[in-house]
Amino acid sequence: MRIIAMAFCLVLMCADLVDAQEKSFRLAVPDELSETGLLAYVLPRFSLKTGIRITVVSADAEANAILGRSGTPVFKSGDEVWHCASDGGVHTTAFLDWLESDVGKRAIDAFQVDGVALFSSDVSVAEVEEVVVLDGDAGEGAKLAMHHCGRCHVVSEANRMNAIGSTPSFALLRTFEDWDYRFQAFFALKPHPAFTQVAEITEPFPEDVPSPIVPVEITLDDLDAILAFVATIAPADLGAPLQSQ
Numbered sequence: 158m159r160i161i162a163m164a165f166c167l168v169l170m171c172a173d174l175v176d177a178q179e180k181s182f183r184l185a186v187p188d189e190l191s192e193t194g195l196l197a198y199v200l201p202r203f204s205l206k207t208g209i210r211i212t213v214v215s216a217d218a219e220a221n222a223i224l225g226r227s228g229t230p231v232f233k234s235g236d237e238v239w240h241c242a243s244d245g246g247v248h249t250t251a252f253l254d255w256l257e258s259d260v261g262k263r264a265i266d267a268f269q270v271d272g273v274a275l276f277s278s279d280v281s282v283a284e285v286e287e288v289v290v291l292d293g294d295a296g297e298g299a300k301l302a303m304h305h306c307g308r309c310h311v312v313s314e315a316n317r318m319n320a321i322g323s324t325p326s327f328a329l330l331r332t333f334e335d336w337d338y339r340f341q342a343f344f345a346l347k348p349h350p351a352f353t354q355v356a357e358i359t360e361p362f363p364e365d366v367p368s369p370i371v372p373v374e375i376t377l378d379d380l381d382a383i384l385a386f387v388a389t390i391a392p393a394d395l396g397a398p399l400q401s402q
């Protein structure tokens with residue numbers, strides 16, 4: 158019995174190692190899209206070409222990329238345009254590039270159910286209409302957040318060790334129901350006003366009270382991108398309701 162248990166542990170450990178080395182990422186997909194079968198058709202073609210494996214997870218699970226309403230428009234079904242927001246990592250970027258490549262588009266267009274093509278890779282018209290409502294670019298947002306906010310906040314695994322411990326992580330802030338409001342207004346919420354300038358929005362620092370640290374200087378577009386990125390962050394699993402201070 159003991160030996161079987163040990164062997165089992167070894168297998169698990171090896172599986173873990175393989176996992177860590179493998180080129181892979183997690184893609185969050187709403188059920189309604191999973192159910193169409195499009196991804197089961199398209200993703201293996203991407204993986205075969207690139208060697209990057211994609212684990213599809215539910216829309217609210219932690220993921221490196223999300224198919225939904227924000228990010229880059231990638232395909233449409235009737236009038237509904239699907240977008241992809243990603244963390245800007247190498248593998249998710251490769252996936253976005255592939256979706257926008259001729260090979261990727263052909264795969265999307267070739268998918269049929271009972272002889273009917275359900276999706277179209279032609280999002281060019283939609284893109285023009287989207288300009289007004291299009292959310293920020295999450296990939297860009299990831300970089301901006303790391304640069305501007307990562308000085309204090311843990312924004313992702315990448316800066317887990319060098320942020321300021323007492324500052325709430327983005328995953329923690331993401332647990333608030335009104336997280337999007339808080340992020341949209343962060344520059345007006347303490348402690349940010351003392352050191353933050355949003356172009357065309359904030360007043361210059363008072364002359365007698367200059368920013369005590371190298372200021373955070375961003376534009377509204379930057380903030381949109383950061384919001385799109387924060388939308389891709391899974392809320393921290395707190396186990397118990399958060400006590401507000």
Ligand code: HEC
Nearest residue numbers: 305306308309310324325330339340343346347348373383
């Ligand atoms: C110099 C350090 C510092 C930087 C840089 C910084 N923050 Fe913060 N932020 C804090 C601290 C500290 C808090 C916690 C304030 C509190 O709990 O009262 C906070 C809180 C927040 C909150 C929650 C506010 C609330 O009241 O609910 C948001 C949202 C936020 N930060 C977003 C950002 C974003 C976005 C950036 C980058 C563009 C950023 N922060 C850059 C220190 C910083």
